[in-house]
Amino acid sequence: MGRPDAVNIVILGIETSCDETAAAVVARGPDGRGTILSNIVRSQFDQHKLYGGVVPEIAARAHTECLDDIVAMALREAGIELAEIDAVAAASGPGLIGGLIVGAITGKALALAAGKPFLAINHLEGHALTAGLTDAIAPPYLMLLVSGGHTQVLWVADVGQYNRLATTIDDALGEAFDKTAKLLGLPMPGGPAVEQAAVRGDGTRFKLPRPMLGREDPHFSFAGLKTAVRTAAQKSAPLSAQDVADLCASFQDAVCASVADRVAKAMSSVEDKFAAGAERPFVVAGGVAANQALKSALHAVAQRHGFTLYAPPIALCTDNAAMIAWAGAERLARNLTDGLNAAVKPRWPLDPGAAPAQGAGVKA
Numbered sequence: 001m002g003r004p005d006a007v008n009i010v011i012l013g014i015e016t017s018c019d020e021t022a023a024a025v026v027a028r029g030p031d032g033r034g035t036i037l038s039n040i041v042r043s044q045f046d047q048h049k050l051y052g053g054v055v056p057e058i059a060a061r062a063h064t065e066c067l068d069d070i071v072a073m074a075l076r077e078a079g080i081e082l083a084e085i086d087a088v089a090a091a092s093g094p095g096l097i098g099g100l101i102v103g104a105i106t107g108k109a110l111a112l113a114a115g116k117p118f119l120a121i122n123h124l125e126g127h128a129l130t131a132g133l134t135d136a137i138a139p140p141y142l143m144l145l146v147s148g149g150h151t152q153v154l155w156v157a158d159v160g161q162y163n164r165l166a167t168t169i170d171d172a173l174g175e176a177f178d179k180t181a182k183l184l185g186l187p188m189p190g191g192p193a194v195e196q197a198a199v200r201g202d203g204t205r206f207k208l209p210r211p212m213l214g215r216e217d218p219h220f221s222f223a224g225l226k227t228a229v230r231t232a233a234q235k236s237a238p239l240s241a242q243d244v245a246d247l248c249a250s251f252q253d254a255v256c257a258s259v260a261d262r263v264a265k266a267m268s269s270v271e272d273k274f275a276a277g278a279e280r281p282f283v284v285a286g287g288v289a290a291n292q293a294l295k296s297a298l299h300a301v302a303q304r305h306g307f308t309l310y311a312p313p314i315a316l317c318t319d320n321a322a323m324i325a326w327a328g329a330e331r332l333a334r335n336l337t338d339g340l341n342a343a344v345k346p347r348w349p350l351d352p353g354a355a356p357a358q359g360a361g362v363k364a
């Protein structure tokens with residue numbers, strides 16, 4: 001085994017920003033194409049389940065306990081020695097500081113031991129560039145990131161150049177799914193549970209608000225929708241299984257209508273940035289991209305506006321280290337390396353110059 005032929009960059013990536021401990025080895029060829037040589041993800045779901053959310057201290061400790069093994073597994077599965085790696089990339093923000101420190105220090109130590117450069121990767125840049133790895137999509141493109149912590153529309157002008165066109169002014173979309181599941185007594189993670197229940201539900205039964213519909217700016221809001229679900233649930237209590245299914249379907253319909261409207265606004269604002277006749281890629285990533293109803297709604301809005309929807313496989317849409325390694329490869333190819341003194345940043349917007357959205361809380 002060893003280093004594959006016809007590659008000019010091989011990167012070890014590390015991801016520890018939330019509750020997944022992950023390591024991966026990714027190669028980048030001279031043609032700019034990527035190949036995943038290994039991609040190990042260990043979820044801490046069971047450790048946090050009892051508390052109904054991610055506990056930062058437990059997360060950091062769990063990363064410490066298993067990261068060495070996960071890295072060793074990633075190298076072994078790739079059939080590659082540490083000495084054959086060109087650089088080590090670690091997610092260095094945004095995220096939970098304890099986990100970020102564990103991943104960044106491990107990455108720096110490995111880089112130092114191997115005598116190779118270190119890359120401090122913005123986790124959001126990992127998500128933003130994944131389509132280059134999975135579908136060979138090169139910037140510029142429009143992207144929607146919908147996860148438990150983020151809801152953003154980004155204009156990806158180039159590697160390292162992002163304009164945040166839209167964000168949520170309150171809850172992230174995944175958070176809204178999770179909170180809705182919780183208040184309806186469904187298991188965590190809430191998104192898949194809500195989607196499953198919605199399959200048997202009537203989405204027209206409860207008249208829920210379509211947040212931000214028609215607003216000039218493309219921002220999102222989900223807190224009011226979640227409250228409307230709570231109010232509707234209280235009115236119908238005690239809830240039968242059919243009530244829960246109908247509430248889930250109604251919630252999901254409202255989400256799809258709102259997100260499609262917001263994305264359409266963002267699409268209109270970037271249409272003139274594409275050359276005439278050029279393909280207009282629209283990439284969706286993040287855990288909520290697993291939702292089939294949302295994907296259909298996004299596909300329809302893309303078609304109406306002359307965009308092509310790209311949805312990377314779900315294992316690469318959710319948190320993983322292959323996306324961190326790939327962002328590292330893209331940056332190394334442009335000589336954008338970092339020193340061993342690179343800081344971890346719990347808050348690290350991809351577009352620091354973006355104006356705050358009106359009403360936006362700390363998460364924006």
Ligand code: KG4
Pocket residue numbers: 018146147148149150173174175177178189190191192195286287288289290291292317318319
């Ligand atoms: O990207 P991700 O795995 O982790 C981070 O937030 O960083 O996203 C997790 C989020 C959770 O809120 C989860 O409920 C949501 O994605 N999710 C879904 C679905 N699968 C996962 N939401 C709606 N429908 C789904 N099928």
Ligand code: ZN
Pocket residue numbers: 123127147318319
């Ligand atoms: Zn993420």
